Amino acid sequence: MAVAGNRAVLVIAILIGVLVGLCTYTFVYAKGYSYMTNDPAACAHCHVMRDHFRAWTRSSHHAIAVCNDCHTPPGLVPKYLTKGRNGFWHSFYFTTGWYPDPIRITPRNHDITETACRTCHQELTQSIDPAHADTGRGGLSCTKCHNDVGHIE
DSSP states (O other), X not given: OHHHHHHHHHHXXXXXXXXXXXXXXXXXXXXXXXXXXXXXXXXXXXXXXXXXXXXXXXXXGGGTOOHXXXXXXXXXXXXXXXXXXXXXXXXXXXXXXXXXXXXXXXXXXXXXXHHHHXXXXXXXXXHHGGGGTXXXXXXXXXXXXOTTSSSOO
8 A cells, every 4th residue: 555655755846846847948938938928039039939029020000009908808817817828839839840831820819809990990990890781890800901001911
């Protein structure tokens, strides 16, 4: 019985060691702490985002919005829940290399960006939406026509 108890302790110790190692790698070597900030340069740590970052620096939104303004929902809790969820999956896909090239926005993150567009440009979108009432909002998307506004290529 003592041997089984020692094995369980050893397994738990190994799992804790692996978890501490992964967290240390993520937050120190891979600069994971920077993703908790509002600094757009943090997004460019991954090579697949560098072109998007450079394109943002040339866009009209560069002077008025950072990545979080368009790609995270408002409010402290929703913002950091989204950053945590996206951070985990970004780390997973970039570490494994299992991401599409070029990268694509997920439907959930597209909805967040669409809401941000509509919030900042509310006066304009309210005047456009009634003209397209017959198609419904599902057919009218800011990024359908303005897909490179925040990231001029």
